[in-house]
Amino acid sequence: MRDLEESLRDAVLDLADGAPLTENLATVARARGRRIRRRRRTALGAFVVVMFAAVAVPYVALRREAPQPVVEPAPTVTVTPSVLTRALPGFSIKSPYRLPGGATVSMLTLPGADDSKMYVSLDRSTGRYRQLAFAYDPLGMSADGKLFAGSTGSGKVRVLDAADRTVDTIGVRMQFDIDSKPEWSPDGSRLLLPTPDGFAVYDVATKSHRVFENSAIRYFCPDLCYFTWLPNGREVAVGRRDDNVPRSEARAAVVASADIYSADTGKLVRSIPMTGVPASTDAWSPDGRSVLVRVQDEDFSTSTRIADTTTGALRGDPISGQALFLGDGRILAIGSRHAELFTADGIPLEEATLPRQFNDAILTVTRN
Template identity: 35%
Template sequence: MTGPVEDALRAAVHELADGARPAPDLAVRALGRGRRLRRRRRALAAGGAVVAVVAIALPFVLLRPQPAARPATPHATATVTPAPPVRPVPGPDWSAKPLVLPGDWVVTGGTFVGAPGKGFVLDRIRGRYLVAEGYDGVFPAPVGSLSAVTDTDRPRAVGLVDLARGTPRWYEVGRALSAPQWSPDGRRLLFTTHQLDRFGFILLDPDGKRRAFRVDRERYFCTDQCDFTWSRDGTEVLLPQTGQAGHDESVRDLRAGVRLFSAADGRPTRFLPVPGDPAGPLAWSPDGKLVVVQGRQDPLLVETATGRVVRTLPTAEVVWISDDRLLYRRSYGARDVVLADLTGRELVRQPLPKELVDRQLTVGPR
């Protein structure tokens, strides 16, 4: 049996095959083309236009463009330092090879935030970027050739596209889902299910194996942004816990810390008194002693064991390259990617090609 998605995909592939030469990115383009054909037919039938929406997501590590941020409060011992070395702006052929960032990490994908548009996904096998469009969310794995995709027409499902073969596989996951988040090893997807009667998290393997774990939201109380995220080593998932200060619409609710749960059996494992929300697995330092969180107002660098605030930082969306090096995107100017030390001193700055300046980025190991 075939459905409208498969029919549209087949039509798109045949249309593209009429060309004189095969295209390396045929799979991603065909999938996007098929989606557009299906939308066009549905729009004509309804007599109206259909507008695609790009989901805001956190696939692995998200470095998104942000409005100009309030300057971080300087540390008492901070001093003015010279401007860091700035690498050249990538040329027009930047997509023909992996875009290497300071710290020897690479851009794995770039998509728009809150508006439809053309995105880019790194094909590690071919060593180049493919064009991805027509989905509501594209989430490349940190390693390997898989990308997860979401479609508002399939709100309970996620698709896995193997860039090596271009074969999409759709899996039913559940209701009221968050965006998918890849584990650090690229072998599992994490979802938060926000069902009123079944709050918790769901893990999905690339072969379709699904495990769901319920969490008592009254016992493990969380308000505001309450999505589960991975731990640094991928053995646990964590949920922010709301403090006792009450709810205030003008700022984030005060966090008492984060509660961690086993990714193997869903049982609670430990509690850490960090006063904010980690953005993802690489917000935690490799040695586990420090973590970057979004506090009530500012991004904070804090001690994991005690919750003591070490200093404020320009952004909470960081990648720990080593125990004393952070990779993040500047929140002003052209949103360059920066390698910095723990004092906030910029060490190297990497401008982005113009096609990526206004996109949210995902990055991974080289």
């Protein structure tokens, strides 16, 4: 009500200033009063709009520009197979001894008196272990456990059966290298013998042998010179050093390839580029795609690696101990105190502590 009175008073003052005619005074006053009220209402509305904008716009702007919470990406979790750890039971001669992966200990080589060896072999017919009556060194056993072969030390190799009977005597002088021994073919039908200038192959069925000697074979052989069978039983592999690298007694030889020879003709078939030497006949995978090789560093320290049989490329971490491929493609490694099981790519699966009876023994293992 007070606002209306003030508006009316202002209108009267405005009318007095205009000094209109007397008869139109009331009409003019009403008209001018309405115009003034409209201007004031308009000004008030504009003021309200401006004030609302001044309050609301910053709020909206702040709401739009407010920093969003940072969502951290979920951490990447790498799942690796769990490694089973266990202690194996004690050794007994009364039953076949099993290792991780189902492999069987088929023979133990133990130190004897005066640098001789003592051999304890599994008799497949009884399922028990017995000591062999001979002590040839080194001694190789066929995969079926029926035949043994060892050097007599007088330039000959004797072949014996499981009953210690002599099957044949081979007139071949073996070349003794570190860890080298007579190597039986996977099916046990032939015997591979390293010689001073190459290798010899003995046929069990015909009781005959052929010597394949080539001075280049031994000349290019690296420090680790092993002759091994390939899974097909028709080819022989041996490492070849890099002849572009001068030999030195101060460092280990550099391996360039694994040379593959025919066991029938002794001819070089092919070469696989490789930085290590195939470790044994059992070092070749069942599918023929991989081989376990012994790799020497310059300081002559040795480790076992998995190599591709086509390219020679290495994969996986170094494996310690005597290693071989099992029948299902997994890898078993045997050390002085432990046996370890790996996938075909070298991923650890199981580690087992060996019994104390194996402390000084070299284990010969039959694949599962």
